[in-house]
Amino acid sequence: MDKLYNLGDSVKTVGYILLLIAAILGAVILYSVYQNLFAPESSGNMAPDFELEALNGTKIKLSNLRGYVVILDFWATWCKPCRQEMPILGKIYDTYSSKGVVILSINIQENKGTVAAFAQAYKINWTILLDINGNIASKYKIKYIPTLIIIDKNGCIKHKHIGVTQYNVLASEIDSLLKG
Missing domain, CATH: 3.40.30.10 (Glutaredoxin)
Incomplete structure (x- = not known):
């Protein structure tokens, strides 16, 4: 019975870790989208000529x-x-x-x-x-x-x-x- 209980805790822990990884990936993706939408070029880069x-x-x-x-x-x-x-x-x-x-x-x-x-x-x-x-x-x-x-x-x-x-x-x- 103890082994089943420990297995359940392990599954929960893995679930939390996966949720944390998904949240971090989501934040990175959102930041990337934000940069592409709003930044013409990175600050300090040459302005595109026209x-x-x-x-x-x-x-x-x-x-x-x-x-x-x-x-x-x-x-x-x-x-x-x-x-x-x-x-x-x-x-x-x-x-x-x-x-x-x-x-x-x-x-x-x-x-x-x-x-x-x-x-x-x-x-x-x-x-x-x-x-x-x-x-x-x-x-x-x-x-x-x-x-x-x-x-x-x-x-x-x-x-x-x-x-x-x-x-x-x-x-x-x-x-x-x-x-x-």
């Missing part, structure tokens, strides 16, 4: 902006949080454009006329790029907008924000990148 047409018709290539801190702003005109973030980006532009910071607001999949009307209404005076096919947003694994990606002077991704980002958060990150 070339897009600006609203004014000029071509802008990211790699030509080495030496600047670059903010990539992925957005759309119909996105309410994107509209809420525009005044914050305007304040960042006014404060930092003369200090070596470039803002590239990358509109995703909208026509030039719609974007131009929006830019005029919101008095946007920084560069707006047109990602008409959404290829650059896909390259950066953008799933939600607004998304901001902050790139250092060497072209490395340093920060990513999903949703409206407050001025003081951006200013702090920009200040540290300008010093470095």
Whole structure:
């Protein structure tokens, strides 16, 4: 009888161990999925290069902006949080454009006329790029907008924000990148 009782305890122990292993594997898988959904590249990796047409018709290539801190702003005109973030980006532009910071607001999949009307209404005076096919947003694994990606002077991704980002958060990150 004692042997049967001990066998039951062993089965329970093995069951608990298997449950623990399954929980750990589940956590690892969820973390991996999270990283793939939300991280365009690991922090510190080079930002994928691209070339897009600006609203004014000029071509802008990211790699030509080495030496600047670059903010990539992925957005759309119909996105309410994107509209809420525009005044914050305007304040960042006014404060930092003369200090070596470039803002590239990358509109995703909208026509030039719609974007131009929006830019005029919101008095946007920084560069707006047109990602008409959404290829650059896909390259950066953008799933939600607004998304901001902050790139250092060497072209490395340093920060990513999903949703409206407050001025003081951006200013702090920009200040540290300008010093470095």
